[in-house]
Amino acid sequence: MIALGLEGSANKIGIGIISHTPSKPPVILANLRHTYNSPPGEGFLPKDTALHHRAWVVRLIKQAIRQAKITISDLDCICYTKGPGMGAPLQSVALAARTCALLWDKPLVGVNHCVGHIEMGRSITGAENPVVLYVSGGNTQVIAYSANRYRIFGETLDIAIGNCIDRFARTLMIPNDPFPGYNVEQLAKKGKNFIELPYAVKGMDASFSGILAAADVLAKGLDESLPDEKRLKTEEGELITKEDLCFSLQETIYAMLVEITERAMAHVGSKQVLVVGGVGSNERLQQMMGIMARDRGGSVFATDERFCIDNGIMIAHAGLLEYQTGVTTKLEDSTCTQRFRTDEVYVGWRE
């Protein structure tokens, strides 16, 4: 069975085509993505992002079909992101999905974005029943599977971790291309001095807004136009750099993520951990998670940016899994929603 997947919940539009054959690993026939980047110091606005998606969706679908070397009649269903995400971009992609479904007379499947990430991660890495850490620009959740639901054990109490990193990147005027987190990571690799920031973990939940506020205050002390005595220094009198702040921010917030993940692993008694979502492609986070998992006698599974970062293939994959259990979305129900919890989805395709 072959499915077309359309993803556009944030600033990336992704089109993917996947093929499932019983008792064989899924085959990726096409996986295309285009990213809308805003200038340094700014975030992406819903209306501009929706415009971008509308401008690219037809081109990308055509190219994906060509690349997959299939014809329209080979497609079994069309999967699209129902939510969660930004309203305007979601709507523009849902509209494209509906149009294709009517044009080609194919069933639609609305997919939860978070479930898409989890299923893709499981399929790519072969992790069977891991504790899932889903970390991206809009989401921060620790999830474990139980009784046909992906249950949320821990989550952010305010902003998402990726949002915290992106906004800090804006404060320091770090470019958004290819993505802010990547540029922060590269700077952090050169950081030496660890500057203390707040550390906010509550049970299996975490909070990032206070850390962002504290980091933003510290960033003001980096300004080169300030008189020397007002600039931020270490105890030894060494000037603190942008790199040091990126390093300290990463060390602090990733330690929090590893801690809440470890707590969830201890709680459910799991030894596997799967990291998905855009922030999951951060090598330092993967490394820290690996050390934690090793000390618990377990292992960590992660993917690179092709599958970590939003893509169409994960929507096609999760949608096709659902389609195979006989679930489709009627045209009149093919809405999208900004709020769509991971645990609202009935996972009929797992034991």
Add this chain to the structure above:
Amino acid sequence: MAPETIEPTAPPLRAPSPAPTDRPLHTLPSPFTASNLEVLTQGAEALVYKSTFLTPQTPCVVKYRPPKPYRHPVLDRRLTKARLLAEARVLVRCKRDGVDVPGVLGADWEAGWLVLEWVEGRTVRAVLDGWAERGAQEEEGVLGLMGRVGRAVGRLHGIGVVHGDLTTSNLMVRQDERREEGVKQTNELEGDIVLIDFGLASHSTQNLQDEDRAVDLYVLERAFAATHPKAEPLFQEVLNAYGESFKGARAVLKRLEDVRLRGRKRSMLG
């Protein structure tokens, strides 16, 4: 909007090979030796051992927080010290004010260990699992248990302490040690509730109180929902008992409604 190159189709990624599974055994600093220790659990934060205190017949718990190699050493030392001290202080306060918790027998916050009184019994989580396995009968017994959980949490909150990680694994049902051998085991749903693991607890100031208390209840509620789907409807009994337990409990329950609402909204941004 200038067109950019579109990423080419990528073949499926090879999974990174899992890390080796032979975990190094953490060794405790002196005066502890491996001979008199028995590992109980590896929590997220700490390794918990059973040992003896002063006499070979007096069991105790040794809670060791090993350095976390994934954390920056400065951050690690700061967290270990702050948490161990906070835990010991809160336990002492609870004991003094009549909340049933294990007492503190000794501590070293630089080396990262804490020695606590032994509690004989099972966790509420294990008790509920057993109850669910037996077919989720004995409604009266389990309702009684829920009530005692609610009152225990209420007593804790009543003295101004919030637990910070209130899950069903951190609540124990004390079993009567004086029970005569050979006598048929009393219903395991019976027994006093003992609160354990105060690693994230705090004695918070008045203005933060309601929020923190409500979050405590919210964490507990979600722990019930996540691990005991059958017991979830019974959680209302916990809240009922909690509401009666101290002055100000009603306000916390009201706040809990806010936390729930916010909880449903907050993760769905972006």
